[in-house]
Amino acid sequence: MREADEQGFRDFAVRQAGVLRRTAYLFCGDWHTAEDLMQASLLKLYQAWHRVHWRENANAYARKVLLRTWLDEKRRPWRRAEQRDGELPDVADASADPELASRQLWARELVRAALLEVPPRQRAVLVLRYFEDLPVNEVALAMGCTEGTVKSQTARGLVALRAAVERLEAGTVVAS
């Protein structure tokens, strides 16, 4: 790779690493796996950078690679996680305001746990639309499907997420 291209990739990777890791975390629900997904995606991107860098929207390509990497990873036998029933650990942040921290923690864990109950592709659509704030056409590009499919997956995902939240709020705690 030429030096200019390499520098371009380095800048892009530094700029996008955090974003990709956060998105990956919402996909998989685990920071370590998210870190691996981000690294693997950037590695794939590096291999294809000579084809990608001239494109206007490298970010969209990176999201697509990340999504594919996660879906591929999820299909692997050793990634097939079983559904586990149990109490979420009570993790308190002693440095924060106890009341605020408790409320944030509850909301965070609630959504995270509920999100993990949503089927993978619907989960991906929800993350891309409501976390990345992408328009439907860009989500469709990242997902490799039509805009109509994105809309229907969004609707189904929201229904599934709300149902999961209701279950969790009712006291049935489900974690990945």
Place this chain on the structure above:
Amino acid sequence: MSEAELRECLRDAVADEPPLDFDPDALIERGEHLRKRRRALVAVGVATLALTATVLTLPGVLGGQRSAQVAGPPLITTAESAPSSAVEVPGVTPTGVPGDAAKTARAEVLSSRLRVTFAKFFPRTKVVEIDVKEVEEPAAGQRAAMPMTFGTVVFIDDYGRAELNIAISEQTPMRDPVQFCADTACEKRLPQQDGSTVTFGTIIDEASGRITVTAAHFRRDGVLVQVNAHNFDPAQGTAKATRPGPAADYDQLLLLATDRALTTW
């Protein structure tokens, strides 16, 4: 849960993000390593494919070269032979090639020579097929089977389809003029300038009217060349004569039998 609440909750969900320890140089180094490894794998794959293709195609290429040698420019002249039988023949002697490959190569060379010689002595005919092969003929009183080169020329002349048979072998006690005349009704014997002899014979089947004339050249180097012509088509298995006389006359048989291009190695 509204969409706005969902957005806010998703942002909160990543609020406890651990510090990012990302080293782009390490990633690039790993990428380069993977790229080199992939290139090496591709190179090894290509080399393996090329090697496999070479191994698989080599016999065909060598076969083609042998054919090319057979069809190559004229190199050998039969300087020792009588003037009437001197003819330029193509090809080289494929010595040093082991086993069946050597047999095949010799047969191809002889086939090519036979084609040239035949065209010269039978100008008004159209050759349909020339087949030459080396066979092992069991010989009485010999420990091992005697090798013999057997050629067939199928051609079409004014009377139709005909066939000539040429047998080239080493002379043995069973393949001498006396034995030849014991099997065949010898008609005449022509001494050649080089001291060799050509004996003509005829085999007649009274019942079917089939006639085979033969010329046997007992050469001084121990080679026996025998040429047969028929008034029927042996390949078709015809029981009766298909033409007034044999497909070759004595002169043509003599020319073929004495041609030095037709010999053994």
